[in-house]
Amino acid sequence: xxxxxxxxxxxxxxxxxxxxxxxxxxxxxxxxxxxxxxxxxxxxxxxxxxxxxxxxxxxxxxxxxxxxxxxxxxxxxxxxxxxxxxxxxxxxxxxxxxxxxxxxxxxxxxxxxxxxxxxxxxxxxxxxxxxxxxxxxxxxxxxxxxxxxxxxxxxxxxxxxxxxxxxxxxxxxxxxxxxxxxxxxxxxxxxxxxxxxxxxxxxxxxxxxxxxxxxxxxxxxxxxxxxxxxxxxxxxxxxxxxxxxxxxxxxxxxxxxxxxxxxxxxxxxxxxxxxxxxxxxxxxxxxxxxxxxxxxxxxxxxxxxxxxxxxxxxxxxxxxxxxxxxxxxxxxxxxxxxxxxxxxxxxxxxxxxxxxxxxxxxxxxxxxxxxxxxxxxxxxxxxxxxxxxxxxxxxxxxxxxxxxxxxxxxxxxxxxxxxxxxxxxxxxxxxxxxxxxxxxxxxxxxxxxxxxxxxxxxxxxxxxxxxxxxxxxxxxxxxxxxxxxxxxxxxxxxxxxxxxxxxxxxxxxxxxxxxxxxxxxxxxxxxxxxxxxxxxxxxxxxxxxxxxxxxxxxxxxxxxxxxxxxxxxxxxxxxxxxxxxxxxxxxxxxxxxxxxxxxxxxxxxxxxxxxxxxxxxxxxxxxxxxxxxxxxxxxxxxxxxxxxxxxxxxxxxxxxxxxxxxxxxxxxxxxxxxxxxxxxxxxxxxxxxxxxxxxxxxxxxxxxxxxxxxxxxxx
Numbered sequence: 001x002x003x004x005x006x007x008x009x010x011x012x013x014x015x016x017x018x019x020x021x022x023x024x025x026x027x028x029x030x031x032x033x034x035x036x037x038x039x040x041x042x043x044x045x046x047x048x049x050x051x052x053x054x055x056x057x058x059x060x061x062x063x064x065x066x067x068x069x070x071x072x073x074x075x076x077x078x079x080x081x082x083x084x085x086x087x088x089x090x091x092x093x094x095x096x097x098x099x100x101x102x103x104x105x106x107x108x109x110x111x112x113x114x115x116x117x118x119x120x121x122x123x124x125x126x127x128x129x130x131x132x133x134x135x136x137x138x139x140x141x142x143x144x145x146x147x148x149x150x151x152x153x154x155x156x157x158x159x160x161x162x163x164x165x166x167x168x169x170x171x172x173x174x175x176x177x178x179x180x181x182x183x184x185x186x187x188x189x190x191x192x193x194x195x196x197x198x199x200x201x202x203x204x205x206x207x208x209x210x211x212x213x214x215x216x217x218x219x220x221x222x223x224x225x226x227x228x229x230x231x232x233x234x235x236x237x238x239x240x241x242x243x244x245x246x247x248x249x250x251x252x253x254x255x256x257x258x259x260x261x262x263x264x265x266x267x268x269x270x271x272x273x274x275x276x277x278x279x280x281x282x283x284x285x286x287x288x289x290x291x292x293x294x295x296x297x298x299x300x301x302x303x304x305x306x307x308x309x310x311x312x313x314x315x316x317x318x319x320x321x322x323x324x325x326x327x328x329x330x331x332x333x334x335x336x337x338x339x340x341x342x343x344x345x346x347x348x349x350x351x352x353x354x355x356x357x358x359x360x361x362x363x364x365x366x367x368x369x370x371x372x373x374x375x376x377x378x379x380x381x382x383x384x385x386x387x388x389x390x391x392x393x394x395x396x397x398x399x400x401x402x403x404x405x406x407x408x409x410x411x412x413x414x415x416x417x418x419x420x421x422x423x424x425x426x427x428x429x430x431x432x433x434x435x436x437x438x439x440x441x442x443x444x445x446x447x448x449x450x451x452x453x454x455x456x457x458x459x460x461x462x463x464x465x466x467x468x469x470x471x472x473x474x475x476x477x478x479x480x481x482x483x484x485x486x487x488x489x490x491x492x493x494x495x496x497x498x499x500x501x502x503x504x505x506x507x508x509x510x511x512x513x514x515x516x517x518x519x520x521x522x523x524x525x526x527x528x529x530x531x532x533x534x535x536x537x538x539x540x541x542x543x544x545x546x547x548x549x550x551x552x553x554x555x556x557x558x559x560x561x562x563x564x565x566x567x568x569x570x571x572x573x574x575x576x577x578x579x580x581x582x583x584x585x586x587x588x589x590x591x592x593x594x595x596x597x598x599x600x601x602x603x604x605x606x607x608x609x610x611x612x613x614x615x616x617x618x619x620x621x622x623x624x625x626x627x628x629x630x631x632x633x634x635x636x637x638x639x640x641x642x643x644x645x646x647x648x649x650x651x652x653x654x655x656x657x658x659x660x661x662x663x664x665x666x667x668x669x670x671x672x673x674x675x676x677x678x679x680x681x682x683x684x685x686x687x688x689x690x691x692x693x694x695x696x697x698x699x700x701x702x703x704x705x706x707x708x709x710x711x712x713x714x715x
Contacts, residue, residue: 093608122168551574
């Protein structure tokens with residue numbers, strides 16, 4: 001439908017008037033339950049204090065591109081996976097594999113190397129990292145029915161968090177509700193989608209309790225892609241005294257996901273929705289049981305409560321079964337803690353916020369290997385290892401006003417020590433230990449042209465150590481007899497960005513009275529980029545020499561007139577290898593030398609465009625209607641470092657609609673929608689650098705969903 005070559009010439013003009021919308025309700029919303037009249041538009045960008053940056057300042061004052069979403073933005077949306085709630089954030093590229101939670105998240109290319117799970121982007125839930133000590137992340141425990149808000153920090157965040165060169169996504173459970181409530185929710189849709197659950201909250205003067213249980217069951221649009229989950233989240237919020245807050249977090253997750261695998265081009269052309277026969281024969285799947293318990297203590301003290309201490313210890317237990325070529329059972333036990341000290345004071349009459357803190361993460365446990373007999377565990381133990389991954393990190397941050405509440409500088413820096421130890425319990429000579437250390441500073445400036453428009457720039461270093469599964473050794477490494485890859489090094493990068501953002505309010509205007517916009521240019525130079533490759537179907541990782549990434553992120557929202565909002569986002573990505581000569585191992589274990597210098601990075605579209613037009617209309621005093629239409633265009637992507645093939649451009653359409661009804665203390669919300677209305681067949685996920693040509697996985701075909709939520713407020 002669109003010619004991708006035209007975008008470079010017209011997109012900047014189209015989008016400089018748009019920005020990241022933060023759609024809020026003017027009604028009182030308790031959980032998902034409304035008490036009074038429903039949604040009109042109100043934008044609070046200049047009033048929101050962001051915590052994901054570890055600097056508690058307004059978005060307009062922070063020298064980073066930051067987006068904050070509230071649950072009211074996606075209350076009519078399907079809530080199966082993260083791409084259902086973050087689809088309109090500029091700079092994010094989300095690739096869902098099978099229409100469930102297994103989504104590849106990439107920001108500025110970081111994360112695109114992961115063929116499973118999330119890499120290069122730090123994921124937190126209530127301040128506790130869902131990311132493991134090595135940076136690998138799975139988000140089965142994040143229930144979007146429980147989430148109250150989401151903060152997205154795009155770009156290099158390595159000076160504040162471990163392994164976060166792409167940014168941070170910070171999920172916050174919906175604990176800040178004013179009254180006790182209960183909500184029962186049901187969702188169903190195509191391919192036997194079922195999602196049912198209960199959410200409740202109890203609120204008194206001194207404490208609050210949030211609990212959410214969800215059951216998810218989905219057959220999937222490909223054979224051998226079904227999944228089911230039980231997810232329980234809870235938060236206890238206590239106020240023991242003025243300036244002091246104590247919160248207790250817990251979750252439990254149990255479920256299974258089956259994996260249909262990637263297809264060759266011939267198989268994709270024949271039937272894009274079939275499963276790979278090898279994955280069916282292996283019964284490839286992941287069985288997960290995990291739980292977490294955490295505690296956050298926060299207290300303010302000193303003159304005018306200008307000092308603050310926060311301590312956040314937590315523990316995790318994880319139990320995985322994974323079937324592929326072998327049957328693997330992993331037991332992981334983790335302990336962690338984050339702490340920080342904040343001091344807000346003045347220097348020569350200028351505001352200053354200084355903080356120092358640290359993160360400690362330790363994870364250990366045995367891994368058992370058995371033969372995989374058609375998806376069943378063989379009787380004989382083939383291998384047994386103990387795997388330990390740890391990270392100790394310390395950071396500082398200083399946010400200083402330079403001039404007249406308009407000009408600010410933010411200086412941050414972090415030291416990380418990431419280590420891996422693998423002990424073979426059956427063959428001691430295979431034991432291995434590796435450690436990676438780095439200091440990553442960053443400097444950023446923010447200047448407010450007006451109280452509601454600011455320009456910003458930053459420059460910093462980033463550090464991304466290999467994940468544990470990326471450390472697996474391969475047959476042709478320099479020392480194939482040990483368990484950890486001796487040749488793989490962390491990737492390091494130099495990151496520059498320049499941007500503008502704002503929130504222009506014209507309350508007296510009937511049309512275009514609220515414009516929020518954000519535009520960021522970035523350039524990233526990467527050394528030793530970590531790249532996946534295959535040896536006879538098994539995935540390993542190597543370093544590319546140098547990579548250059550240049551891009552532009554533009555996004556926003558404009559209130560056309562009362563109730564009608566236009567949202568748009570656009571990302572331009574020009575990523576290529578400056579210097580890359582690779583040793584490639586084919587399926588016959590022959591080693592070849594190939595020169596990929598000048599090639600484009602795979603699985604990254606040059607153009608990613610999203611439009612949505614939404615309309616809220618009060619039908620009566622008790623009923624409000626909502627309708628939205630959306631369109632996404634994604635240009636073709638290369639499938640491997642050699643640029644041997646490129647997928648086709650695709651354009652997909654979607655629509656959502658719903659009714660929000662309030663009757664006294666009862667609230668009924670009915671929603672539904674259709675995704676991929678035109679039933680477009682397209683490559684939605686690329687399994688990059690496959691040695692046997694299995695690159696292609698289809699995106700979701702046409703599908704519908706519908707939901708019913710019934711809530712009641714007790715106070």
